[in-house]
Amino acid sequence: MSSRTLVLGGARSGKSAHAEGLLTEATVTYVATARRYPDDPDWDARIALHVARRPSTWHTVEASAPADLPALLTATQYEDPPILVDDLSTWLVGVLDDADAWEGAEDGHSGDAIASNIDAIVRSVATCRARLVLVTAEVGLGVIPSTRSGRLFRDHLGALNARVAEVCDEVTLLVAGIPLKLR
DSSP, X not given: OOOEEEEEEXXXXXXXXXXXXXXXXXXXXXXXXXXXXXXXXXXXXHHHHHHHHSXXXXXXXXXXXXXXXXXXXXXXXXXXXXXXXXXXHHHHHHXXXXXXXXXXXXXXXXXXXXXXXXXXXXXXXXXXXXXXEEEEEOOTTSOOOSSHHHHHHHHHHHHHHHHHHHTOSEEEEEEXXXXXXXX
């Protein structure tokens, strides 16, 4: 049976670098979930730093559409290289973007779309047959966001993280670059 590891942490906690260090195999499938935004050079620079840090033998897959990630994880086989997903937070941003949920009310349609995508990712993590390491932001340690969109993101990501942690074998929290093994 494969091992599933969830690595959580706040901004600049070292969660991505820690997750990368967990995989010592020469070949790894790195799944990048961030969408690229025109006219955002800062975001492009952040992505470039992640790309530069990866070994050249790692294969990068961009899974910027919400359905891409569950499909990729569901299609794995035991003999496949390990998979590193970086990260569930940016994947959720895409889900919320596609549901037009940021400023409007979560009506039945957008709420159903969000729930459906979250259910799909949890199922795919639980059934992934390859070694899997997932990175996500921990949002439950800060202040309550002052905006509706901030609270929406925090609430959905907190629930997503809890559900994914339930189906992972290992859970690690990074605080100030120090890994704390939760399970």
